[in-house]
Amino acid sequence: MPTGGGTAEQPTADGQHDREEPHxxxxxxxxxxxxxxxxxxxxxxxxxxxxxxxxxxxxxxxxxxxxxxxxxxxxxxxxxxxxxxxxxxxxxxxxxxxxxxxxxxxxxxxxxxxxxxxxxxYLDVVRGKEIPWSEYYLGLSGVSMALLAAVWVGAYPFTLVPDLGWFAFVVVAFTVSATVNRYFSTEMKLGDDRSPPNIE
CATH class of the missing domain: 1.10.10 (Arc Repressor Mutant, subunit A)
Structure with missing residues (x-):
């Protein structure tokens, strides 16, 4: 008999069986x-x-x-x-x-x-040799906050570049990251019509 990992049937009050919600x-x-x-x-x-x-x-x-x-x-x-x-x-x-x-x-x-x-x-949820995107964005956010804080207090050598330049850098970094993330989310999806993607 099937092991039935996804759904199961439970008897109701009238003796019939209703399927549980998917696991x-x-x-x-x-x-x-x-x-x-x-x-x-x-x-x-x-x-x-x-x-x-x-x-x-x-x-x-x-x-x-x-x-x-x-x-x-x-x-x-x-x-x-x-x-x-x-x-x-x-x-x-x-x-x-x-x-x-x-x-x-x-x-x-x-x-x-x-x-x-x-x-x-998607393979971006796999903890393998690649850094998961969630962790990548967390790290990028941390670096950006530290950078902007240093610019805010006027720490050297960050004063050598105009404030607007650093803000533009952060915006571009997130924009490029999001673009690359979207590309790999499409390329690395399991179940599409191509051969399976791999991370090794």
Whole structure:
């Protein structure tokens, strides 16, 4: 029977069953899930065809092809088997547990849950080698406040540049950062029609 990580049914007073609201995936759970490349690739494939029941074998071939940077038709038995075993025993149960997919281990099928459709999943929430955008903006804000405070009190050598110049610098820094952020938010989104983005 399906593990049913996304939704569950509860009996009502008249004996019928109503579905609970979709499980809300926390930011901490997303960090944990997306920290693994193979799970990200599996989610990318599932999100690309949301509403479709995915066969574990087919999903494994697709993920193996991405990992080895080859066409699906070129995936060997061993490459497929390694991914199949890892997805079946570890990664899909984990995704089911947090409520992003519904994994039926007996049938070897995977379905996206309503929670997956409601979550905009970007790699900028992954704590990997890259600095998360939230932390980047926090750091940029801190540097900007310190800079403007130094200009305000007339600290040397900040007095060598007109006050307006420093204010313009801060505005340009945030504008450029926001532009780059938006670009990467588009490029790094899981579930679009391209190969899965990566941060390694």
């Amino acid at each position: 809300s995936v926390s930011e901490e759970e997303l960090f944990d899930v997306l920290a693994n490349t193979r799970r990200r690739n599996a989610l990318h494939a599932i999100a690309q065809a949301e509403g479709t029941t995915h066969e574990l074998g087919t999903l494994s071939e697709r993920v193996a092809a991405w990992e080895n940077e080859i066409d699906v038709t070129e995936v060997s038995y061993d490459e497929r088997k390694r991914v199949y075993t890892a997805l079946q025993q570890s990664h899909l149960p984990k995704l089911d547990e947090v409520g992003l997919v519904s994994f039926d281990k007996d049938r070897g099928t995977v379905d996206a849950t309503p929670a997956l459709g409601e979550v905009e999943i």
